Amino acid sequence: MSQVDSSSAKKSTELTLIDKLSRLSYQQTLKLLGSDGPKLLRAGDSWDFRIEEDVYLNEDLFRLKFPLAPGETESPPVVTISLMDPSNGRLRWNCTVCESLCEHVGAAFSFILDEKMTLGLAAPPPERVPVESLSEQELIERAIEERRERARTERMIVKSAEPEQPWTDYAVSNTISGKTYRVAVRGREPGDSYCSCPDFRTNTLGTCKHILHVLAKLKRRFTETELKRPYHRRTIGVHVQYRDQATLRLLLPERLDPEASEVLGKLRDRDIEDVPDLLKRIQNLERRGRTINIYPDAEEFIQRRLLQDRIARRVAEIRRQPESHPLRRELLKAELLPYQLDGIAFAAGAGRAVLADDMGLGKTIQAIGVSELLVREAGISKVLVICPASVKSQWRNEIRRFCDRDCQLIAGSIASRGAQYANNCFFTVCNYEQVLRDILSIERVNWDLIILDEGQRIKNWEAKTSRVIKGLRSRFALVLSGTPLENRLDELYSVVQFIDDRRLGPAFRFYNHHRVVDEKGKVLGYKNLAELREKLQPVLLRRTRQSVSQQLPPRTNEIIRITPTQEQIDLHHSHMRLVNRITRKKFLTEMDLLRLQKHLLMCRMSANSTFLVDKKAPGYSSKLEELDDLFDRLFSEENRKVLLFSEWTTMLDLIEPLLKKRGLSFVRLDGSVPQKLRQGLVHEFQGNPGCRLFLTTNAGSTGLNLQAAN
Ligand SMILES: [Zn+2]
Ligand SMILES: [Zn+2]
Structure with missing residues (x-):
């Protein structure tokens, strides 16, 4: 057992274990683990943990169970990490097998650092000065200074x-x-040099830590006079x-020979818009045996532009009149609504x-339609769908239903x-957790189209999964998001x-610019949203239910499958064991039948929330979490009226706080409401636009007419 203090911006005494682990950086962990740190952390690669079965995390305790190696029968190591004493904020750890700091503890920390997002741990790093209060020039200086710092400290x-010369590759x-x-x-x-790293491509600074690192070395190696001599x-x-925009440019020697000058001269120092024209000129010179060096990012730029031009013509033709376009019936095995084809x-x-x-x-059907259209227009053949684990089989069902x-x-x-x-295989469906584990296999495949379902899951840019997903490359990409993103910058x-x-x-x-x-x-609010x-x-395309209401059928059904939490599964299993017995x-005696019914009831209840069964607060329920999310989406829509059934009044009790925290007005009708008051509740829901939700148990609703719900 061991202990170490680690620093943090927030006062240590206010931190829970979850806060503490969220803020834990790679560097801090190295400090915690001492001189063997790097070796211990690398030990994490030797095990493949299953988040659902092997990990437990709450406000005070992290526990990681190691899988048994084949043939091993002794009890496997278990590592726990907790706060030594809430008042001093120190971490303590323990391994059930080893006496001193061991590779199991190293593996546990490595796992925490890698899986922050999946564990729900990630928080953005503290910022020194809020970026919002800096001027444009200060921002640029600060951003370059950060990179210079990394150029200095990283090996x-x-x-x-x-x-023998400074200006080279x-x-x-x-x-x-x-x-x-x-x-x-x-x-x-800045702007003189080029680096192939992702930061250089995106930071618009014209420099990066690699360039700055090389420049610092050059300053020591060459004289000032040598460095003043410009690159020829x-x-x-x-x-x-x-610059502000990425543009295609020629790099030409100062003195150009007449042959090249005739072909390329007039493009000097200009943004090149006409890509086909540029390609013709390059081919012209290459046919005469000249070499032209097209940088990798320029090549990508050119490819993308050419394909876009071709598809753009086709798309314009479809979008002119989607309602009467033949593709509505021909593209998929079901008829598309006009806005879907659009x-x-x-x-x-x-x-x-x-x-x-x-x-x-119908975001899924549109995603499948995009794949089909791209088969026809761009000849694609490999599509990767990344989605939450709970909807994988739903994706397969929809794909089978709509295409071949x-x-x-x-x-x-x-x-x-x-x-x-x-x-x-044309469509490959995997879940977010698999991407991190299988990244090497995924990167080896040349994906034409990557579809992210519930794309808002990649929000946390600190976590490794989101970095990995953002790093995936494909010619085409589609993100499906159920949340109006304008509220979550x-x-x-x-x-x-x-x-x-x-x-x-x-x-x-x-x-x-926007916060x-x-x-x-x-953060107090957002600004410049029209510009955004x-x-x-x-x-980005977003249609509200209202904007396409005339095209919609009267009612659509959508089943959302939700994976229960481990606690719910455990509870369910314990009752199923009794049922099996x-x-x-x-x-079967009368008593057996009664007990059987009772345990089956408990099983069904545990699927809603453990609280229904054991009455122990807070209760575990993935359904309530999903519902909370769903409310966010539903009630961000204007005029959305919701009818919610649950078999159990206790479940309605658990749902009410979700509504109250949003300040939503609703009515509730269950068996306890006297008959003569019921019609009044219905009137309230039907007539009052502010009343958004009708909560009811099955029994309470018989014979009531609730057309206002949509
Ligand atoms: Zn150990
Ligand atoms: Zn770089």
């Missing part, structure tokens, strides 16, 4: 292509992550220039898009999962980053 290995490797980036250093000012370009290149065309045309329609408008493409759900051991991703930012990592600019500038904060950095909406218009008997 990197630099290899020069021509060591470098390979820069990070000694911790092992990643290597290509850096072309052409001068000391000798070759012709095409690159993307990252949404499909929009998403396919945008290439990478967010579809944030109100619930129940084959579909697989990822399952099984690591090795067999790897083979599944790589096979020829951080979710919106994350989602759009996946779609187009440059559209909203770097995070520091985005928050500065209103007080002097302590607390305009910026998002090309990639009774049903195995040869003869």
Whole structure:
């Protein structure tokens, strides 16, 4: 057993274990574990933990059970981490097998750091000065200073292509992550140089920690005179220039020979809009044996532009009159509503898009339609759907219902999962947790289209899963989100980053421009939203139920399947065991039958909330959590009226606080309401626009007419 203090911005005494673990960084953990830290943390790679079965976490205790190796029969190690004493905020840990600090504890910390999002632990890191109070210039300086700091402190290995001169190409490797980036250093000012890292592509600063690291080394290695000599370009290149917008540009030597000058001269120092024209000119020169260096990001830019142009023409044709377009009947096995075909065309045309329609408008069918349309227009053949585990089989059902493409759900051991991703199946459906585990197999596949269902789940940018998901590459992408993102700017930012990592600019500038904060950095509200909406218009489509109400059928059914919590499952199992014991008997007495009914009832109740069975507060219920989420979405819609049935009045008791915390007005009708008062409640719901919800038990509702609900 051991103990260490770790620092934090909030006073230690106020922190729960969950707060503490949320704030735990890699560096702090290294400090906690002492000199063997890196080795101990790497031990985490030796085990594959199942979140549902092996992990327990509450406000005071984290417990991780290690799986038994095959053939082992002794009890497996269990590591617990808790707060030593709430008043001093120190972490303490224990391993049931080892005496001193061991690799099990290391693995437990490594697991916590990796799975913060899944464990519900992630919180954004504390900020030194709220970015919202800085000017544009201060922002840029601060952002560059942060990168300079990392360039100073992180260890990197630099290899020069021509060591005798400063302005040349470098390979820069990070000694911790092992990643290597290509850096072309052409001068000391931001914007002079290029790096292939993701930060450089998106930060609009014209520099990154790799470039700054190389520049610092050059300053020690070369004299001031040597560094003052400007770079003389000798070759012709095409690159993307990252200013406010990414634009395609030529890199030309100062003196261009007559041949090249005739073909490319007039494009010097200009943003290139006409991509087909540029390609013709490049081909022209290459046919004469000239070499033109197209940087990887420029190549990607060109490809995307060409395909977009072609699809854009097709999409414009569909969107002119979706209601009478033949694709409504031909695209899928079911007839599409006009707004659905329009949404499909929009998403396919945008290439990478967010579809944030109100619930129940058919986002899944539109996603399947996008896949079909892209088969026809862009020849795609591999689609990855990433969704919550609970809706995987629902996706397969819908795919079978609406089209004839084959579909697989990822399952099984690591090795067999790897083979599944790589096979020829058109639709591959996996859940968010699998992405992190299987990332190497997933990255090896050339996905044409990636669909994120419930895309707002990638909101937390600190967690590893969200980083991994944002790093996934595909030509096309579609995010389905059930939450109106305008109310949640951080979710919106994350989602759009996946779609187009440059559209909203770097995070520091985005928050500065759209968040209103007080002097302590607390968010008070949002601003410049009209401008934001305009910026998002090309990639985000959101239709409300009201805006398409005339196209909608009178009623649609949607079944949402919800995975119970471990506590609910345990409770359910304990009663099922008793049920099994009774049903195995040869003869059932009256008492047996009564008991059987009782235990079956308990099973059904535990599926709603453990509180219904054991009356122990707070009770565990994934249904209530989902309902809480659902309320967010439903009541953000104007004029939404909801009718909610539950068999149990206790369940209604548990639901009421969810409504009260939102200040929603509702009526409740259960068996305890006298007959003569019932009609009044119905009138209230039917007639008062402010009354949003009708809560009732099955028994209470018979014979009542509640058409106001929608
Ligand atoms: Zn141990
Ligand atoms: Zn870089």
